[in-house]
Amino acid sequence: MKKILIIFTVLFLVCLPLSHVKAVTKTDPSATLLKAEETTHATFPAEESEAWYKIVAPTSNDSGHTHFKVTLKSKQILSLSIYPSKERALADDTFFNYRVGTGKNNTATVNFPDAWDGEYWLKVSYIPKDDPSTVVAPYSLQYEEVFISPDHPAEKGAKGAVETAVMNKEDAADTLKDVRSILDGLLASSDAGKEISKLYYKTSPFLVEEFLQNSSSRDAFYNNLKVLRPVIKAAAEKREYTISKEEAKAFHAVSALIKDAVPTSLAKDIAALENKIDSQNLAGSSLSSIFDSLNVSATFAKSGTSKFIVKMKPNTSPKNLIKKASEYSMKTTTLDDSPSVIMDDFYTIHQQISDNSIKSFSKLEADTRKLALDSLPEVEYVEKVTTYSKSSGSYDAYQWAINKNSVLKDAANVDIQYDDFWKSTASQKLAPVKVAVVDSGVDSRLKELQGRVDISNAKSFVEPNGDGSYLDDNGHGTHVAGIIGANSENNLGMKGIANNATILPIKVLDSDTNGDTDEIARGIQYAVDQKVDVINLSLVGEYSPTLEYVLKNAEAKGITVVAATGNDGENNLLYPANSKYTIAVGATNSFGIMASYSNYGRELDVVAPGSKIASTIPDGNIAYMGGTSMATPHVAALVGLLKGQNKALKPAEIRQILRTTTNPLEFSSTEQENNSKEGMSFYEYGESISPAPLSAFFNIQAGYGKINIWHALSKNIIKAQPATLFDNTNYATGKALANTEVKVFQGIKKIGEGKATATGQYKVWVPLQKSGAPLTLTFKNGTNETKARMTVARGAIPAAPKVTTFTDKDTLIKGQTVESARVVVKNSKNQIVASGNATPTGSFGLKIAKQPANSKLNIQITDLAKRTSKAMTITVKDVTPPKAPTVNTIKSTSTTITGTGEKGATVRVYFKTKLLGSAKVDTKGKYSVKIAKQKSGTSLSIKQFDAANNVSPVVNKKVVK
Structure with missing residues (x-):
């Protein structure tokens, strides 16, 4: 994919004319059935030809294979394309890594994932290099069923023209990424763009052969590609750009190189392309004009502010706003046209230059216009729109985050105890929930996600009118969706965490995983209108009052929003993770410690596995991705399970469950920073909130710890209450499910254990603790286990003891006080006449010499925390009768x-x-x-x-x- 795709995109930047690209066959071609391990032989005549084949996947899901390894061999340059279905084959719709060509080794190999339903179609095509040609093309084709781990994605074997040219270069990854964004984003969004991509794929095999045989051609291509990098990057980012003379020259050099390497028929198409875009006058042309000449719809904007969001005061008319905007030739539109009235007071303001271009303003211009709009009495605030980005079964053994026996784990107890949860809740019936993945879209066509995605309500806000496809053209959103809800019971690919979840794809990030404030706000509000249970936000950006408004509305509707903290490795949570209305999620790695890239701070709630996470991507492979983006869906899935247990749980209650059932973390060398009291204030709608004192269980770097799915889900079953414990008592008391085993820990040291009675009461002896000391309690009942956290409370100054009547005949002074207190008795001369300790129940009986009748005694106690009560004064009762007179x-x-x-x-x-x-x-x-x-x-x-x-x-x- 990267190969062919990159090349044509880079070269012509989407300039190929549709009139010179042959249309896809309209009639249904016949396809020859291939059988595993059998080789098919055929020969193409000396003319442009194609042949169709198909693979029917085994019906059993336990065959152990994950891919079909397809091998095409020929001494001539042939192209092989593999499609997920017949329908997509006829539309020539597949992924870059499934389009390859035979070359120097006379062999093309594709590892194609068994990730879709139905028949897989293969097309073998031949374009003779000589014209006219007399060279026929014998070939052989076969496949075998193989298992390929996520360590070795299929695309690694596919080397295209641009990949070959930039191989081992420093900027290779960025170049390939931008080219893919152009093909999968700009070009894939229109029929005209798709036809351009097809021509790119046709040229690639010939260029690969040229580059492998002629290093000077490869070097020339790469050097000119470097000159064109700014153009490619601007196109990928949909940013307006004007072609310079040097860039135009590089474009012509690349074009000439390609025409020399490809068959005559393709060279003619390229020449026609140059005429179409008037390539001789390319210098000075803008990207928007080039795309416009190709009938490829795209909207470009210059760097800087291009849009504003205006929030009107309630019950005010936008009449003056529209008038003021029109004075600047700016257009006013409602931010959200959904039936919901919650955003009726929001408008977007921008200035359209042409169909394909929006005006961008310098900082001075933007500030001036913002001030003018903000001065209107009806306006509550004006916000500059900014861009947000992603927070940069067969595979069960590779899912270390949920499989304690994974081959990838680098330490013990690094998973989230999914296996324990699954065993303990197998008999539980969880209510269905809906999780909104507000991201780059989701490819619901994968077998792993079929039936798991709400296709009918899926939505895209990337396109201005909100009518674009929700399908993922990047892979980020599909990866997030797989973590949450891939089918865990089909013995295929991987396990999603929440089997009761349906994914609602809401596309707000484009193919380069960038999205504007207004698009994201509309996406979140749409999720609220759809009454989802959870919203996953694996994206970060700047604080936005508009987003804060919709996040607050989501919480008010009982929807839990989970957000990624960012991947800068800094003590600074990015927005919206630092919002009061989101659960902020950081990332851990397979060593069980915080990932070095994970942002942290006092707003952090919990952390979850985020490094080397295996999940679904649109091309059918199970691939690794890493970042807080991957940690966030682990928490969103857990929230979905909690809501499945109890739909009535509110966001605050869910936050409390997550915070109190986590596992403590091992820390890296930055541990000394963990208890720092520094950190940014979190945001609440309209204002910054001053930091509150940190909990004893909170850690700056890891929040409240790593989520434990077993403990979180067991909490609603065992219904354990945190114990009551004061610093002047040895007993922790509380309630739990009858006969629950209770253990008390100080760190990892067990300091007490007991069992709840048949009525659910528990009373556990522990050594005396200091006020403020953090303790953890575990509760186990059958296969369920959960935990609670508590800090030891400061006990009150003890009351004076209660003393029974003491007479002049008694030699034992008795009474009742707090447990195990020290009791001291003094006479009127302040002399100690008795002392001793109360029992654990607080009763005492002290030996004492007989005291004179009517004398005064002072009794005072000191509790276990060394707090002393007031003295109780008693009079010795006279019970001795006088002598006979x-x-x-x-x-x-x-x-x-x-x-x-x-x-x-x-x-x-x-x-x-x-x-x-x-x-x-x-x-x-x-x-x-x-x-x-x-x-x-x-x-x-x-x-x-x-x-x-x-x-x-x-x-x-x-x-x-």
Whole structure:
């Protein structure tokens, strides 16, 4: 592909005239069936000829092959093209790496992936190099079923003209990339452009042979190609460009070289092409005029600002805006013409120069016009439009991100525990979800993606009217889609993560993976209107208030948006990952550490595998790509699974699940940077938000850690609550599914374990922890396992202890306080009279000498965190009865009874139960109770009551004469 494609594109920059390209055969050709391992022999006559063949793929999916290795041999230069279906064969629609020619080795080989349904069609064609020619072309054709790993994509065996010319040159990759963008982007978007590409493919085999046999021709081609690099790059980027004299000269040199190398019939077509574009006057021509002369539709703009987005204030008319724009000869259009009213206040402003050209402004011009539009009272803001770019089964063994037994993993535990998730959730029925891949499109024709893509609602916003094809002309979006939703149960190619997901392709990036602010805003809003569950944004650019507006709307609608952080390896998340309304995703590698290219910062949420990720690409191969672009769909797929469990989950709840179920990361030499508090503020619509304090579980470089799909999906099943734990207690308590095993970890060290009761309560002993200490809990129940994170809370200052009644007879002081507290008892002289520890339940009983009745004791406790309570003061209760009072002789003439007793006590005199009188014992210990005279022989009872109402023994005394 790169070969032929590059050449013609580069040379003529899309200038081939349709009138000189033969049309595709209109009638259905017959095709000879090829059988594996059998060789077919045939001969072309000495004239332009073609022959059709077909391969019918085995119906079994467990044959072990991934590709058909097709080999064409001939001593003449023949071309071989292989197509995914008969329909695409008749349209001559295939990929560059499936168009090859026999050359110096008389052999052409294509490794064609078994990635589509139906019959695979092959075309062998012959254009004699001599005209007229008498040379016939015998050839042989065969295929075999082979397995090719992602390490060796089929295109590696295909060397085209431009690839051959730039081989081993520093700028080879960029040149080939730009040429492919022209062919797969500009040319593929119109019938006229497709016809031009076909002529390119016809010339390539002859040029390859010329370059391999004649190094001077190859060097001349490459040197002129270097001169044309600015032209090629501008065309790839759809940027207006004017051809210089030097570039025109290089163009003519390349054209002459090609005409000398190809058959006469093709040379005539090239000469006619030069006449068509008036190549003698090429210097000074613009790209837009060249494409216009070829009837290839394309819109070019100069570098700089070419469009503005205007947000009007609610309920205002755009009348003044339209008038002001027209004063600058600028056109005003609504940003989004969908039925949704959410973007009715948005407009785009640009200045059309011609059908194929939009005016671009210098910085001064752009600032002047922006200021003029912004000054209108009805305008809320004006934004310059900027460009966003991608964030730069048979293959199960190569999917290290989801297969713990992958041959590619470089360390243990680097995957996201997909295997454990699959085992634990095999019986779960997940609701279907829709994931919007807002990217470069998706090629839904691949077997791996058939039935997994919402074709009827797929949309492209790359074309101005939004009516272009959603099919991927770059490969980035298809790779993202495969990671999320490739069929995991068909025993083919690879496994997607979310088997319950349908992919909605929304194309906002062109063939060079660039897209403008307005296109991306329309794409995101379209996803919202389609009521998707998840939006994947593997793209980055500058902050945009318009994008922030639609992202905020997405969250308000319950849609989770996942975004890539960028691939600069800097402490700076790119937009929209640093938006409040997205989940920001960084990348890890197969060593289980952060990828060196992954952007990081305080807005980072989680990380996921992003390096050397195998997934689908449009040409049918399973290929490796790397970057935060590849990490992001791992998280989007996980969100899709979570929504499949519970459609009611809100974005904030999903973010919390992701953050609390991750695995900690091993770090590289930049570990010292991880706990840096620096980083950019994240954006919320209309303003920059000041940084909040970082969580103890957060790491600047890795966010909250690497996603764990098993733990995340188990969380909704086990329903475990984070424990409650204070720095003055040894017990972590909480709730989980009944009989769940609970373990508490301090880092990787287990510090406690227990089990939830039948009612779901758990209480796990752990060593005393400091306030703020981060702990992780794991919960396992059957095949499900999840985790929770907690920071130890600061306990309150303990309350004074509760003490049971203490008497002057007691030798044990009892009470209740906080667990395991230290208890100290002091007397009124501040002397310690008892001390000891409370039990884990907080009860205590301290030995103590008998204390005087009515004396004061102070009891104070110190908890496990060394916090001391207020003192509890108690009075020793008097429970000791006084001694029996002494009673003097009582005569029948006495009107008082006297004696001695306990000071302060009350002496009472009874006749039987009748109280005759009472009196207090004075300070000298004497008392005198007045009574009425009693008869001799009367028996009286005398007893004393102390201040605590304790009663002495009774003294019985008889009255005497």
